[in-house]
Every structure is written in C-alpha cells, then in structure tokens.
Amino acid sequence: MPIKIILADDHNMVRQAISALLEQDTVIEVVGEAADGQATLELVRNSRPDVVIMDIAMPDLNGIETTRRIIKEFPDVKVIALSVHSEKKFVFQMFKAGASGYLLKDCIFEELLSAIQVVIKNQIYISPKISSSVVRDYLGQSVKNDFNAFSVLTNREREVLQLLTEGKTAKQIASILKISVKTIETHRKQIMDKLNIRSIAELTKYAVREGLTSL
Amino acid sequence: MPIKIILADDHNMVRQAISALLEQDTVIEVVGEAADGQATLELVRNSRPDVVIMDIAMPDLNGIETTRRIIKEFPDVKVIALSVHSEKKFVFQMFKAGASGYLLKDCIFEELLSAIQVVIKNQIYISPKISSSVVRDYLGQSVKNDFNAFSVLTNREREVLQLLTEGKTAKQIASILKISVKTIETHRKQIMDKLNIRSIAELTKYAVREGLTSL
DNA sequence: CCTCAAAATCAGGAATTCCCCGATTGCAAA
C-alpha cells in the first residue's frame, strides 16, 4: 500500500517539480496538490492522505493555520512543514499546530524522503539545519513570554488579520468566510485593540514582521 | 547537441526538483547547479552553458547583478529569470541586466521548457502572467523612467504615500501638509491608480519594498 | 511672454467603513 501524499505550496512550478520527484519513489503516491490553505483542507477531506507536505507561506489561509485545522479534523494525518524560514517562531508554531516534521527548502531532496519515512512511524522529524536552534531555545528561556501574533490572537483573528493584510475589505472577508460583515468588523477592532494598532498600514507591517503575510 | 543548462537557486530542494524534471527532456542537459551568485558565475565560466535559469533572490550576489555580470562576460549566454516576484521593478531590472526571459515560479513547468526553446532562438520570453503588466507600463509611462516609486510618482505623491503607510489617515495628512483632505484623497487615488493597487495593505507592502517606509 | 501639460489643489454626493454600544451562543476550565 503506497504512502498517499498531498502537496501544498503556492508556487506551481515548485509543487510540480517536487511532486514529480516524489513519484519516482515507488512507495509514494502524490494524490493531490493545492496552492492555498482552503484547497488543501478540501483535498485532505476528500483524499485522506497519509502525509501532507505543507509550505508555510500561502494565500488566504497560511500553512500553520491550515495544519491546525487538518490535525483537528484528522489527528492521524501527518503534516511535514517545508519552508524557507528557519526562525524559531515558525518552527515552534508549526509543531504546536500539530506538525510531525519540519524541514527547509534548502535541504536536499532525499531529506524529504527520510522525513516521510520517519513521520509515518509516528515519530517527529526535525531537519538538522534547524534542530540546533530548536534545542538552544528549548534549553534557554521559554517561548511563552513572547508577545506575538500566535499567542495574543485567536485563530479566527489571525485568519482575519491575514486576509486584511492581503488587501481584502471587511466585506470581501465576510463573503470569503461566509459570516456577517459585522463579525469581521468586531474581529478587526479586537485585533487592533490587542495589538494597540490603529491603522491598516501598521497592521500590515506587523503581519509582515510576524510572517502572517508576505511582501 | 543537447542544450546545456545551469540552474541557480538558493533553495536546494527546489533546484534539485526542477533539475530532475528538466533532465527528463532528452535535448536538455543540466551541466551545473549553484546556490548563490558567485558560484553561478564560476559555473558559467567553466561550463559555458547555453542557458542559465536564475532565481532573483540569492545570497551574496542577487540574480539581477549576477545576470549583468554573466552577460558582460558572455553575451551569448541566455539567462531566464525564474522568480516568485511579479513586480515590474524586478522584471524591468532583469531585462535591463540582459536576461532573455522571465517567468514566475507560479507557472506550470512546461512553460519553462517553452521559454528555453524560445530563448535559444535569440528571442525574448515573457510569461503571460506578467506580460500584461509589462505592456501596460510600457504603453503608459515614458521610457526614460525606471519602474520604481521615485519615477512613477511625483514628489507630492511620494510624500503622501509615505505618510499613508506610516498609518496616518487622510485627515491627519491634510493637517500635517496644511492642505484639504480632498486633495489628499485625490493623491491617494492617483497613487493607487498609477501603481494599480487597491488597498492600503498592499500599498504598505509596496512602500516597504521600495524603501519609502520601514517595518 | 505665451502656451500647454502635468502637478497640485479642491468639492459634491453616494457608498462604505469605522466606532461605540450591546447581545447571544457555545464551550471549557475552575
């Protein structure tokens, strides 16, 4: 029985190339690809993969939030983060969201194959390139004192923040999330109050710094 | 005689995956890979490729500068930019540096094969995903201008843009500049029209990229 | 000095958002 894999990455060519390489491995079957968080969720619901390989930076719903939701619905699905970011913030949040592995796009491809083999055995895979910093943080002071988007904001608020900083209006977001404009406005106000920010401009800068959106 | 290709991209896995896909094409031979600009230059000197596929974001020496140097030394080498950026600034600078093609990582892989075929015939390849904006800019603004905030926008517009992206409201800006709120609104609209941007969020990202404001 | 185009200024009115209030539901921890 082959290992069923879903690839989530917003860059078509990268996805296609990695997919092609993965399929050269006879025990691996790529059952789906997605370019954003929502599409990934749908795919997971439909194809029930063993492993999801997930980029962190994606439009609409980022990789961390998407992982959180996948794990909530399907705790047995293994998520491997594949990112360009080595900052502890991302690593930490990704594992907290329920990921089973984390490696950098800078790694060699064979490492991805190793990671897949590791996670389907219910083990955790951390790329050597980042494990050192993870351990350093683990030994050092805890991450709980940091005041960032992932600790002060709720899931829904982060989601709304990401869409806001992608240039969407409250109306558009309401339509995307299929809830009332009023709710979005409440979230927006709540976000600004929590962060003590009063403009979309500064909110955008904040989101960029926190990696919730990209330039 | 196969087409000799060099791949330059700072992400190992992406490089490896695209390389593997390229090699499936029988007329293509990947003769080298590099993770930064200097290494790319060395590789070009040693292996004299027909085509270099170049990511823009690379450590040490970015793709634009690397392209400039390659073309200076070897005017016959074709450089195809492969980037995540669709902004005109990068497209323009890349072609100015001597590139023969430009496509996005968001494109499908087959487009890369097409681009290679096109550039070895001494023609220029522009991905459809960006050609529209290139043409619009070409028809719009005059040729003397580079594609950046300092040429497209007037002094006053740049001033307003900076204040906007620092989180100031139109009202506050009007008060600072001692002119009518209506005038600021007109400037804001003019700025957005020129840049083809429709939200403060994206405007802020633009200003950060252009160095008009900082995170 | 005159002209012309671009830059900078401003307004009216409609559409939308912002802002300050309050309210309900569900859920989980205390």
Added chain:
DNA sequence: TTTGCAATCGGGGAATTCCTGATTTTGAGG
C-alpha cells in the same frame, strides 16, 4: 455552576473612502 473567552451578529451615527468632476499653479519650450 459559574466564570470567562471565542465567535457570532446588529443598530445607528460619525467618519472616511470612492467616483466624478473642476480650478489653480508651475515649469519647460516655443
């Protein structure tokens, strides 16, 4: 059970933005 938090929604007035204009200022070239 009570408390608290997350998520949802609404009213209604103030404020801002959006769209479509127009006028004045300025600077370069004939």
